[in-house]
Amino acid sequence: MEVARYWRTTGQRYQLIGEVCHNCGKKIFPPRDVCPECDKEAKTPYAFTGKGEVYSYSTIHSAPEGFEKYVPYTVALIRLEEGPLITAQLTDVEAKDVRIGMPVEMVTRVLREDGERGMLVYGYKFRPSLLGLQSADLHPVESAV
């Protein structure tokens, strides 16, 4: 990944910083600057809690370049508790134990090793949440950045 692009997307990849629309209140991830709900501009940063549940999942046996050494690995669509769907890998769980509806939480991990210089690309993955969705109440997170 190009260095500039790496830094440009750091906030989203490390901290799940998306946006909130002040017109309709929709929470947006990934950030896209125009609200998909009401088409108004939405540029106010918003940090997601990183909690959600598995909407769908798949285990990859035939990987794209840069991911060959990780196979098999499990990818998923996660429904974040604030509403948006997000695409990510699952970690710390056996593929056979994954279920639709399973509560998960975000962690930061190495996504892949890039190019000849071996630059590590870090970003969000999701692991099973031990406490489930209700744990969000116990750990209030600063939501407006």
Added chain:
Amino acid sequence: MRDVSIIGIGQVAVGEHWDKSLRELGYLALSAAMRDAKVERIDSLFVGNMLAGELTGQEHIGAMIADFAGLRGVEAVKVEAACGSGAASLRMGYITVAGGMSDIVACVGVEKMTDRPNDTVTSALAMAADNDYEALHGLSFVSINALLMRRYMHEHGYRKEDFAPFAINAHANAVNNPYAMFHHPITSRQFAESKMIADPVSLLDSSPIADGAACVILAPTAIAREFTEKPVRIRASTIATDSVAVHDRRDPLFLEGGAISAQKAYAMAGVGPGDIDLFEVHDAFTIMSALSLEAAGFAARGKGVALAAEGQINLGGRIPITTMGGLKARGHPVGATGMYQIVEVATQLRGEAGHNQVPSAHLGMAQNIGGSGATVVTTIMEGN
């Protein structure tokens, strides 16, 4: 706006053409279509292609193919919309003829994929998805379809084997298509035992990558009969879009782009799904057949798979699909695929589909999809 017809068709057999380059494939389809239309010159050339730059190191293939085909000087440009590139090039040709800018227009879909190793092609295909938010996380294009298929099974209560009729029908129809990549039928047992690629998508849910090229020649309907006894009228041509990433869709299990594209096409032609005699769907994966049938109004939500189980998608069923093998068994040379679909519908409407002829086929529809549904091109055609 002028009425537009297809006056010539041409195609190269889909497969691994290790002895032919991208430009040769494009030329072969173009020259075959020009012979079929009995034209020696064209006014414009639109080349649908997705991966020439990434897989062959060659961009600028509009001019390249025009020159190679002996048409130096002609207007020529490449059209790109991922796996929807082929039919998107037809849409550009249609606009050009309908708008009165050119009379004789060639639309070529071409792709050269088999020179490169599998992981390179897998990465290249992932460019149809959202690079920053899907591909970055290691998602292959297959796995994106797997996410859709798993959720579809969950919401609508299907088992994996329920998707078999799509693949079985495609292979059965490809047997009689000399331009198809595969000529062997498959059984439900083979489907059940086929190798897993990205759970629950296995090899026999998936279309094979390949080399290929197909072409149609367009002209104003008013002069079409000067060239051919069997012009095929284009009754509708539309493109609609949706988000590139699946996670950005309002409902991942509904192809909104497919629905908008089909509805616009029905309105343009003044027909409905009940009037369509055959439907070439974008069966890159079995799940896409189900979602396409639902988006285009041939089945209710969650009933696409049931429609296949009832045999309604077979030749002789209510809405035959993949009548010449589809992406699954004709093969999927990505940027060429949409043009193969158009050529196949035209073949049916000309009554030249041989053993696979849909009896008294009058109206045919093709729907070519870019990515997992971000670009959807719908074309409705009418025979004599």
